[in-house]
Amino acid sequence: AEFYSSIHEMTKVFGYEQKMLQHMQKFVAENQGKLDFLKARLREYESERNEAREWGPAYFDSPLNQYLLNKRLTVDWQRVENLMETSTGEKSLNRLRKLRNRETMPDKSELEGAIDGLLRLQYVYRLKAKDLVKGILDGVDYGTQLNSEHCVDIARLALRDQHPRLAHSWLLEAKNLLTGGKKEKELKPQILALLVQAKKELEDFRGLNETYHELIQVQPASEEHAQNYDSFLGSLGEKAFPNESKPILEHAPIPEENELVSEFQAYSLTCSGHWKLTPKDERHLRCGYMTETHPFLWIAPLKAEELSQDPLLVLYHDVIYQSEIDVIRQLTNNRLIRATITGNNSAVVSNVRTSQFTFIPASAHKVLATIDQRVADMTNMNMKYAEDHQFANYGIGGHYGQHMDWFYPTAFENELVSSPEMGNRIATVLFYLSDVEQGGGTAFPQLRQHLKPKKYAAAFWHNLHASGVGDVRTQHGACPIIAGSKWVQNRWIRENDQSDRRPCELWDDSLATLAQIMELSKRNKAQAAST
Ligand SMILES: O=C(O)CCC(=O)C(=O)O
Ligand SMILES: [Fe+2]
Secondary structure (H helix, E strand, C coil), rough: CCCCCCCCHHHHHHHHHHHHHHHHHHHHHHHHHHHHHHHHHHHHHHHHHHHHHHHHHHCCCCHHHHHHHHHHHHHHHHHHHHHCCCCCCCHHHHHHHHHHHCCCCCCCCCCCCHEEEEEEEEHCCCHHHHHHCEEEEEECCCCCCCCCCHHHHHHHHHHHCCCCHHHHHHHHHHHHHCCCCCHHHHHHHHHHHHHHHHHCCCCCCHHHHHHHHHHHHHHCCHHHHHHHHHHHHHHCCCCCCCCCCCCCCCCCCCCCCCCCHHHHHHHHHHCCCCEEECCCHCCCCCEEEECCCCCCHHHHEEEEEECCCCEEEEEEEECCCCCHHHHHHHCCCCCCCEEEECCCCHHHHHCCCEEEEECCHHHHHHHHHHHHHHHHHHHCCCCECCCCCCEECCCCCCEEEEEEECCCHHHHHHCCCCCCCCCEEEEEEEEEEECEEECCCEEEEHEEEEECCCCEEEEEECEECCCCCCCCCHHHHEECCCCCEEEEEEEEEEEECCCCCCCCCCCHHHHHHHHHHHHHHHHHHHHHHHH
């Protein structure tokens, strides 16, 4: 099962939880009845004994009282014992277990997936743990509250996944949220031990020293802490402590324009709106009603926005209808599975792409054929060689990291491409079948473009240079969803039989690009091998 990647599934699970609560309630009620009965007996026997005590030994002069004591010690006690022994609410317990063991219930990996999604949101949108614990997501208050234990769980995963800054911020919150008592006794050493790790990675030696002191103070008997502290001091060697603890930023500063950044960073900066076109860059881009690509458009012009000329990236508005989306929802119902990416030898599930998807052939419903006709009209592409329609749903935290839609030559060589005879993916049309409350845009870092999902709109771009070589500038990704659910439809158009639509010319940049591609391909392989 797979839930965190789809809101749709989460709502189902939410329903199961309600049933589980009902079983639990029954269990409590039945046990409550049993305990009430036992309590009443306790009171009854106590009061009979008190009476006996008041009378003294004369109490047993009465055969009636002898009888009462004997009865208590035989029949009554047997009944009490029997009742204490039999388990109550077993039926409810079994029903509860059955529900929990359903294949469709989240397991531990789901929990990690959910935390992973939360951390991704925090990283990409530069959110503060201080706000997140209060349920504030990018300025919107969802009224949820996290406690110290939650923060520790999140911090632990952040540390494991090499996010020491984020881990540090969660640990500070965890510390702030401690409320004393038994829980604090248990959590505080955990928090401090994790804080030691985070500070070590962030090279805050002064802070590290102080944290060690605190840790040893709360667990003075621990040999382990003392030893770790000693080896820490040893490892510092001659390096003197700085006088002040290093201020630790929750997020690395926004890189300068000419600074080298990783591809994931570039994607994140585009998603968060830090990378965008300047008004000067935008000046030559056109927008308005388009009538050029096809005579059809003279009659029904399309509202189009040009987002990039080279490579071509256009956003069309109002190019799919609610009635069509309704049909699509019917067609895809119960067919979604966790999305995969192309790995070294096969398709693999990865947290680089957390969504659910399904492929449906155009022949499955006439609406799909209608959509394809429209795509042909608006893009002037030949739809004869296109893949099956792909539909995808993303839940909160769901995303698809930066990637190119076109296949590397190595993907063809390793037979990872479906229907390779159709050629590479020359163009993509991405329909937005829903709005998204917050986040969930499509980011093109190299083009400095961020497309906010707009229901009924579609993005269209060329993936390949006119020479057929993959264009690295088309790298893009689906930004994580902060709130809401996102539905998209992909039309991947293949290279075959497009020559009269997009003339094949050897552009000057294509040789350089090929070298670039081989380089990227190598890097991709190395990356896949190392994960
Ligand atoms: O959902 C999006 O915004 C982009 C999806 C995408 O790039 C893909 O499925 O290849
Ligand atoms: Fe894509």
